[in-house]
Amino acid sequence: MDIVVCVKQIPDPAAPQSFDGSNNLDRSGKLILDEADTYGVEMALQLVDAAGGGEVSVVSMGSAADVAGVRSALAMGAARATVVSDESLRGSDALTTAKVLAAAIRRHPFDLVLAATESSDGYTGTMPVQLAELLGLPSITFAKSVAVEGATLRVQRQTELGYDEVTAPLPALVTVTAGVVEPRYASFKGIMAAKSKPVDVLAVADLSLAGPVGAEGAREAVVAIDAAEARQAGEKHVDEGDGAERIVAFLESIKVL
Template identity: 70%
Template structure:
């Protein structure tokens, strides 16, 4: 079984964030693998192991100047990686219609995934519980955080990742000239505003009337 996992490298959340003149996030610094994507990589690795053969390929779009995040996915166990990197992609909006373009069935918010022959069995998370869904393979699936526990890359895996194939493709090589970038995104970031600083909370000294004070406070802010 062969599985392709779409992943994204993002600026390290622990580092200060900045934006360029077009209000796009500056990605010139350290990039890491989005934590949410590690669940998809882990799920794919487990499915390949259960199938008894095959490989996992990770695909990403973005800067190729720092591929540490992609290497992390390879260190986890993915066999190879492909990154589409081109200045023409600046401002692109990643499509959420992958399954439609590939003409494949799609299941979202999967909280468990099993393979039964040529059929995919999924428990899909919903607001009221979950749905049990089946679909023929191949299929496009998105998983929720917590579907599996992502493994930590071992030292052996980290060393092996350095020699695994990592192919970089340009827009022209994919035949997408004129279809991508800010012009093809259909939207623009008008303004970026920092969130308001958190205000200090309300403190009450309980002198036997703590409950009454809390109720009065909640009523004053129209929570009750």
Template identity: 45%
Template sequence: MNIVVLVKQVPDSGAERSLRADDNTVDRGSASNVINEMDEYAIEEALKITEAHGGEVTVLTMGPSGATESIRKALSMGPAKAVHIVDDALHGSCAVATSKVIATALGRLNADIVLCGAESTDGRVQVLPHMLAERLGVAALTGARKLTVDGGTLTVERQTEEGYEVVTASTPAVVSVWDTINEPRYPSFKGIMAAKKKPVETLSLADLGVPASEVGFAGATSTVVDHAKRPPRSAGQKIVDEGDAGVKLVEFLATEKFV
């Protein structure tokens, strides 16, 4: 079973995050960058599948040169190798352009399963798995809380607000997972040391045959035109009960469109 796990380096969601003043993109240079949390669950699921059914896990990342740190962290968990798409022209790419570049790279890897997190903590749009499946012409099994592999058949429990749906498809397929699917392992010291020697292939846009005009700001279908920091939280409205507190509370809730 050949599995490719998509890994994205993102600013730590536990720290303050900001956008750059010059182009309104995420300021990664001044942030503490880590592996996108959901992707760690995808790595764990890939390792569990290969441990049970055999095969190999490859990590695929699109990001700046600094993303190498997250690649090595991912490899320390157990994957065999990695592919790093890095090119200055990629800066400012929208989800549509990102999906084109990643799909092109995936076309070279012949994956039976493409695993990824259901969303990234910096974008949170949840569209990339669907876009990749469309570009690759394969099934999209998204939002999985459980994944079962039976030969070339994949069955997932797709998490919903009401419960879950059972969805089945044949490989190859794109599967995105939530953090309810497993508990990621901690890298061992042996794994950390081994990760330093695992192969990491670097690919540019030229290597993939993707024109620079179709990515970055030049090829973006959407862009952030302005941004502002969240205003500080103000004091709440205090209601003094003079016999009509219930009425005032309902009026406030109605004004805020809660009722």
């Protein structure tokens, strides 16, 4: 079974964030593999193991030439990567991203596409389903668990009340929620092996896309960016055995108790 995992290289979420001169998230620093994507990579590796064969590949898109984040996915065990890397992609919206990834994914046969429910930086959360529509695939989003039985997917999909058992024939697209598998740490051997694994770097011109990409293809514009109303810090007490008592008194003062 061949599985494609969509991954994103993002600025380190732990570092301070800012906008660039074009009101896009500043991505000029070092980019890392979005931790949210490691669950999809892990799940793909487990599914291919369970199927007794096949290949896990990753696909990514970005405006920077950096592929270090993608190598992290290869170090976990993915066999190869396709990266669409082009300065003209800067400012692309979710739908353009889906079009670019669809074109890249179509270049190789696959049985299953996995993605995170949303990226940790843009968190639009619509790209995977847009991608499924463009690829003509059924999709099951917010998966808690994924199993493949023959040519059928069996997924537990998160709901407000619990979960639904959902099935779909392959090929299909699934988004996985964080925390559902434990992503493996890349071993030293894995990190070394990743250095020689194939990374196919494509430019936009290598894909036969119909419309413009990047800011030109995005049909949304930022009107303004303003500071939000700030909250004031209130009282702060060091617990000396009286913390619970203070909380109760506060809840009484706001009439919750």
